[in-house]
Amino acid sequence: MCLKFKVFKIKVLKNKVSIMIKMQQTMRWFGPQDNVTLRDIKQAGAIGIVTALHQIPVGEIWSIEDIKERQQIIREAGLEWSVVESLPVHEEIKRATGAYLQYIENYKISLKNLADCGIKIITYNFMPILDWVRTNHNFINEDGSKALLYNQLAFAYFDVFLLKRPNAENDYSEEEKANALEFGNKLSEEEKALLFKNVLLGLPGSKINFTAEQILSLLDNYAEIDNTKLRENLIYFLSEVAPVAEELGSKLAIHPDDPPFSVLGLPRIVSTEKDIKTILEAVPLNANGLCYCTGSLGADPKNNLEKIIDDCGDRIHFLHLRNTFRESENIFRESAHLEGDTKMEVIIEKLLLLMNKTKVSLPMRPDHGFLHDVDEKTEAYPGYSLVGRLKGLAELRGLEMGIAYKLKN
Template structure:
């Protein structure tokens, strides 16, 4: 595998020098400063590319070239935004960057209710608690008609949970759920999120899937022509939040997307954490079924505490069978004769970095630990396979 690490650009508290010392040669990043929907110019791409090269690495994967909300809703200026997307793809290809990650999650990129769950050893991890989210939705956000989405039992459980929270706990929960996208330090406000939700009225899973497939019917042929691989990131978490539709959560979803647009450029960012948070997903079977569509790897693990709670776990210790997954990926790369880019995802925050400005899940030491573990596991598997 080609080891990479994510960098959020010049404003990232973690420098390229720090990342280079982790032993990676590839950088996963984006032009976060460009408004969503605007064209990524060749000049802007090359400027960022040169910054990374001067630090001794290459920009190997874009994460993400974001999809404008108008495209997801198929309204407003969505046709122009699709044309802009095509131009950005061509410009990236002209600069030699050909793996493009994106997602089709409405409004929110990923959601957690706790960004500092304390593990037994004192390190901190990301956690999602459905009961906490229900309390946020019902009694903090108070979106219109929210009570219709919950049973009386769920409402009472949420009330009981809320009774255990202080005012500062409630404020932190609100902030955690509506944290801005990676690379951003701006949270959504209640008014902003309610307006955005209003704009999704009438858009269910079927409609959102249709809009995704239309988008792909426009951009995938361009990607194919210019040798670009699109890698859609699964929904995180892989179920509806705030009543919003989800269409990249299950194996059935993947089949719908790849069947509708069979070009190989229409591919997958294989995220073991996002897919693994849905217990009915068979991560090994996904490799068997869609291995030729896997263009980028996010390796992390999760622990499902119960039906309501999952948390990020150590990369090698969780509910996902990482050893067998990695063996399948090694065999897949041998079969395809490629070295897929991989980045360790959502590392723990260790005490040595406590108090420093870190984006949740993206502390340096936690990701370095994950990278070392994954690299060692891969080398062990390769050695084992060479003996057989």
């Protein structure tokens, strides 16, 4: 039997690191209803939990009582609630309409309540309506495991010919529309229904899909909001909440857009190196920081992931480590954590050097693991199966330990 091993060429720096600060190993947990239990996560080797109070409607205050109740459940399992993901931003804040000022005040109170409970890293995103989009949740790998995939032709077919979004045809070239229609004509009715369901999956951790009527109504609310306006609204939001977080000693970590380009005609403002620089410079407080997601940023080959680490430095507060493989200009899919287009060994080395410079151990979680056969028996969320993430965590921990050893010796 012939086994294939991937060989990493690890660059050894001349200046050795005497004291090595390492990442905090965490995993995401969607709460008591999650099929992946806290016991499972502890046995996987994580020490921290990344979670949120998904049961509280977006915009409402997270009370100290509710926070402590969840915190206690986690502590009883021998773990700590390390990172909030996410404290969601209400759509009226993103649009700066309706009761957005009250929702901002509620957000400040939730930040204070979390800080009072000792939870001070808060992830959020500013993506309108949809948190993330994939067209295929069950791409079959060579070994039979399943991965998430985005196909631009499939999405264009959904947008123009299935959802029939008003004026959607104006967002695509004639060639793109012709290719999308050719793609769609090969699908069965069942495959078309599955594509519709995949694209309109709700928030991570949710089993509820948007309907066509719901999504079209929500899209109407953004008809007059472009990138410039959405960015202005984000900066206003940050100008209000970041000073509060700074005073509390808390860290806000904005998650990049996923995918890092416009979908459904919606604005995108956290997709590129330039976007991130604009956001961090607009509100120059350490509390205004980044969730460094190698998967979301890496899906755009124009993003230089190494440079983002250099440029953002101590404004990186949380790490999502996953990998993607771009099959073509139109298709990217989730890959194994160490085998995609992103050179994870280079990223981890730079992150270790950053942490030892700032003296801060950054929380990290493996993201979007494959769905293996053993997890098919459970209702695992796309990208959030136990075994796939456990495999990713083990690979990342091993790679980190090897690089740390080289840096110290």
